[in-house]
Amino acid sequence: MNWDDTADTGDTPAAERLVGSAADREDQAVEAALRPKDLGEFIGQEKVREQLDLVLRAARARGATADHVLLSGAPGLGKTTLSMIIAAEMGAPIRITSGPAIQHAGDLAAILSSLQEGEVLFLDEIHRMSRPAEEMLYMAMEDFRVDVIVGKGPGATAIPLELPPFTLVGATTRAGLLPPPLRDRFGFTAHMEFYEPRELERVVHRSAQLLDVGIDTDGAAEIAGRSRGTPRIANRLLRRVRDYAQVKADGAITRDIAGAALAVYEVDARGLDRLDRAVLEALLKLFAGGPVGLSTLAVAVGEERETVEEVAEPFLVREGLLARTPRGRVATPAAWTHLGLTPPGAGTAGNGQPDLFGT
Numbered sequence: 001m002n003w004d005d006t007a008d009t010g011d012t013p014a015a016e017r018l019v020g021s022a023a024d025r026e027d028q029a030v031e032a033a034l035r036p037k038d039l040g041e042f043i044g045q046e047k048v049r050e051q052l053d054l055v056l057r058a059a060r061a062r063g064a065t066a067d068h069v070l071l072s073g074a075p076g077l078g079k080t081t082l083s084m085i086i087a088a089e090m091g092a093p094i095r096i097t098s099g100p101a102i103q104h105a106g107d108l109a110a111i112l113s114s115l116q117e118g119e120v121l122f123l124d125e126i127h128r129m130s131r132p133a134e135e136m137l138y139m140a141m142e143d144f145r146v147d148v149i150v151g152k153g154p155g156a157t158a159i160p161l162e163l164p165p166f167t168l169v170g171a172t173t174r175a176g177l178l179p180p181p182l183r184d185r186f187g188f189t190a191h192m193e194f195y196e197p198r199e200l201e202r203v204v205h206r207s208a209q210l211l212d213v214g215i216d217t218d219g220a221a222e223i224a225g226r227s228r229g230t231p232r233i234a235n236r237l238l239r240r241v242r243d244y245a246q247v248k249a250d251g252a253i254t255r256d257i258a259g260a261a262l263a264v265y266e267v268d269a270r271g272l273d274r275l276d277r278a279v280l281e282a283l284l285k286l287f288a289g290g291p292v293g294l295s296t297l298a299v300a301v302g303e304e305r306e307t308v309e310e311v312a313e314p315f316l317v318r319e320g321l322l323a324r325t326p327r328g329r330v331a332t333p334a335a336w337t338h339l340g341l342t343p344p345g346a347g348t349a350g351n352g353q354p355d356l357f358g359t
C-alpha cells in the first residue's frame with residue numbers, strides 16, 4: 001500500500017483527534033510503558049519481524065554491528081518501538097535524535113563523534129534533515145568517517161575523523177521524500193503496514209493487561225475494529241473506554257461497554273469520527289454521492305479545504321469509502337452502505353428512498 005500521500009502529518013488538526021494517528025501529549029506520557037521490549041513481544045508485521053530477526057541474529061553471530069536499518073510507515077505503527085527493540089536485541093545503547101533537531105552539519109558531527117562502538121543512533125523523521133547534514137551522513141554511514149570543517153573561507157580545512165562502527169536506524173513517514181543516495185545506504189528497509197484487526201486485538205489485550213484493566217475478547221475486538229489499523233489509536237481508544245467502564249460500569253470492558261463508550265466519543269464502528277462522517281454525509285446527502293469539487297465539499301461541511309483533504313480524506317480513501325477522481329470527489333457503494341443510505345436510482349424509482357421491498 002502506498003500511504004505516502006495519505007499519511008496524517010503531525011501538525012494538522014489530526015493530532016488532536018481521538019482517531020488521529022500522530023502522538024498527542026497523553027500518548028507521549030504513557031506510550032513508553034506500553035512499548036514491547038523485544039521482537040517476540042512485538043505484535044504483527046510478520047515479514048518485517050522475520051527479516052529483522054535474521055539481520056540481527058546474523059550480526060550477533062558475527063560479533064559485528066548490525067547494518068543500517070530504515071523504518072518507513074505511517075505514524076503510530078511502531079517505528080520508534082522497533083528502533084528501541086533493535087538496540088535491545090543487539091544489547092547496545094541507543095541515542096535518539098530527529099531530522100528537525102539537526103539543522104547544521106556540525107550538530108550531526110557532534111553526535112556522530114560521541115557514539116560508542118556498536119551504538120544505535122535513532123534518527124526519527126530522517127526526511128526532515130538539512131541538506132549539508134544529509135551529505136555528512138552519507139559518508140558516516142558508508143565509511144564511518146566524517147570530515148569536520150575547521151575555519152572559514154579559503155583557509156578552511158577538512159579534518160577527517162574516524163568513527164566507531166554504529167547502526168543507524170532511520171524512521172520516516174515519507175519514504176518517497178528520501179533522496180535515493182540516502183535510501184541506498186541502508187542495508188535493510190522495513191516497510192510497516194497498517195495492522196489487521198486481529199493483530200490490533202492482541203495489542204489491546206496486551207495493553208489492557210499492562211494497565212490492569214479487565215477486558216473480554218469481544219470488547220477487544222470492538223476497540224480493534226475502530227482503531228484504523230494503528231496500534232497507537234488502539235491504545236488511546238482503550239484508555240477512553242477504560243474511563244467509561246470505570247465511571248459507568250464495574251470497570252470491566254465488554255463489547256457493549258466499548259461500543260457505548262466510543263459512541264460518546266463519536267468514533268463509529270469503522271473508526272470514522274465526527275469530521276469523517278460529516279464529509280461523507282455531505283457528499284451523499286447534498287451531492288448525491290458526487291462527483292463534487294473539494295472546495296464545494298469543504299464549504300458544505302464548514303471546514304477548510306486543507307482539513308477535508310489532509311485530515312478526513314486519507315482515511316476515507318484508504319477505507320474505500322471515497323474516491324478522488326479528476327472530476328471531483330465520489331462516494332463508493334460502501335459509503336452508502338456504511339451510512340445506511342440508498343444511492344439514488346438503486347432499487348428505487350430514483351427518489352432516494354430506501355427500497356423497503358427488496359425489489
Ligand SMILES: Nc1ncnc2c1ncn2[C@@H]1O[C@H](COP(=O)(O)OP(=O)(O)OP(=O)(O)O)[C@@H](O)[C@H]1O
Pocket residue numbers: 021022023030031032034035036041042043044045073074075076077078079080081082173203231232235
Ligand atoms: N507491533 C506492536 N505491538 C504492540 N504495540 C505496538 C506495536 N507497534 C506500536 N505499538 C504501540 O503503539 C504506540 C506507538 O508506537 P510508536 O511510537 O513506535 O509509533 P511510531 O511509528 O514511532 O509513530 P510516529 O511516526 O508518530 O513516531 C506505542 O505505544 C507502542 O506501544
Ligand SMILES: [Mg+2]
Pocket residue numbers: 079080081124
Ligand atoms: Mg516515533
